[in-house]
Amino acid sequence: MTKRQRYLDALHNKQTDELVWAPNFDYWLHINWNQKTIPPQFNGMGRNDIVRKIDAYIWCRANGLWPVYDSSLEFKTFSEGDQKITEIHTPIGSIRQVHTKAESEFATPVLTEHYIKDLESLKIMKYVAEATGYKSGYQSTTDALADVADDGVVLNSCFCVPFLQFAKTDAGYLTGIYMWMDHKEKVDELLNVYFKRFLEGYQILADGPCDVIATDDNMDGTMISPDIFEEYAIPFYQETKKITAGGNKLFEAHWCGRTQNLLHFVPQTGLDIVEAVVSTPMADIELNRVLEIVDGKVVLQGGIPAVYMCENISLDDFKAYIENTILPLKNQKGFILGMSDNVPPDADFSRVEMVSRLIK
Numbered sequence: 069m070t071k072r073q074r075y076l077d078a079l080h081n082k083q084t085d086e087l088v089w090a091p092n093f094d095y096w097l098h099i100n101w102n103q104k105t106i107p108p109q110f111n112g113m114g115r116n117d118i119v120r121k122i123d124a125y126i127w128c129r130a131n132g133l134w135p136v137y138d139s140s141l142e143f144k145t146f147s148e149g150d151q152k153i154t155e156i157h158t159p160i161g162s163i164r165q166v167h168t169k170a171e172s173e174f175a176t177p178v179l180t181e182h183y184i185k186d187l188e189s190l191k192i193m194k195y196v197a198e199a200t201g202y203k204s205g206y207q208s209t210t211d212a213l214a215d216v217a218d219d220g221v222v223l224n225s226c227f228c229v230p231f232l233q234f235a236k237t238d239a240g241y242l243t244g245i246y247m248w249m250d251h252k253e254k255v256d257e258l259l260n261v262y263f264k265r266f267l268e269g270y271q272i273l274a275d276g277p278c279d280v281i282a283t284d285d286n287m288d289g290t291m292i293s294p295d296i297f298e299e300y301a302i303p304f305y306q307e308t309k310k311i312t313a314g315g316n317k318l319f320e321a322h323w324c325g326r327t328q329n330l331l332h333f334v335p336q337t338g339l340d341i342v343e344a345v346v347s348t349p350m351a352d353i354e355l356n357r358v359l360e361i362v363d364g365k366v367v368l369q370g371g372i373p374a375v376y377m378c379e380n381i382s383l384d385d386f387k388a389y390i391e392n393t394i395l396p397l398k399n400q401k402g403f404i405l406g407m408s409d410n411v412p413p414d415a416d417f418s419r420v421e422m423v424s425r426l427i428k
Contacts (some may be wrong), residue, residue: 166180
């Protein structure tokens with residue numbers, strides 16, 4: 069059996085003959101590659117070959133579609149000092165968003181100004197959403213599948229629950245929650261446009277060659293209440309599931325925040341996989357309890373909180389965690405060992421290599 073076959077079996081919630089270990093270290097690689105701090109044994113190697121070298125399974129993101137904008141939209145992007153500014157001009161007005169440089173030029177910039185600031189910019193964002201469509205762009209996925217070959221799976225990851233797109237990205241949580249409470253009908257008009265457009269995008273992905281279709285939720289139950297989740301997330305997941313199932317694609321959500329207050333909803337969402345669920349010491353829930361709540365109905369990919377890859381956790385504590393928490397799960401159906409959420413840029417990467425040996 070190849071690694072790809074075993075990984076797909078595990079994703080389909082089937083029993084496997086060994087524990088699948090699929091580390092996510094994309095951000096670590098991005099930072100260290102640009103800073104020229106990649107460990108020498110990996111010099112000149114691509115991400116997938118690094119995964120092969122450490123004897124793990126490839127979990128590879130690829131693009132599957134591209135946005136198509138109505139000619140009435142005009143985008144302008146420019147820099148001012150440490151800020152990257154994006155403006156969208158429409159026939160009914162303009163909106164702007166600002167990203168500010170983080171701790172280094174290679175780190176993900178911080179979103180410091182959001183498009184939606186008031187009811188006027190909310191109306192303009194609705195116009196932008198209505199004027200945005202999607203087209204297929206499968207070449208990246210096809211290339212990724214060829215490169216991954218028998219060593220793993222390829223996923224198309226895009227969009228998120230429409231409420232999260234609004235509250236997290238478009239408006240920011242503070243403005244977004246107040247606006248939703250004061251002007252729910254107007255906010256829901258935007259969310260309904262997103263709902264329709266995102267499903268159209270997922271249909272394109274479902275018709276494509278990927279193995280898994282994933283949401284970019286970054287779900288966090290400290291920012292989204294159970295009531296909001298029940299009203300907005302569950303219906304969106306359930307409708308997306310119909311599309312992914314129709315294309316014989318697995319459906320995954322990225323839940324990298326503290327989600328212990330939302331986990332009981334997971335079995336009714338329609339999700340096949342929940343990826344990157346965080347447990348202690350980064351969230352107030354043990355990994356075994358997470359597995360109890362999802363009750364084998366949904367596959368969990370995760371299990372190693374990111375802090376265990378850093379030197380502020382002793383090597384002995386790291387090894388003890390693998391031995392006492394992870395190894396007892398080796399034969400548990402519905403569990404894939406992965407990261408929660410990503411190997412940090414300043415991690416001791418030898419620990420990622422070490423996991424492969426420890427779980428054997």
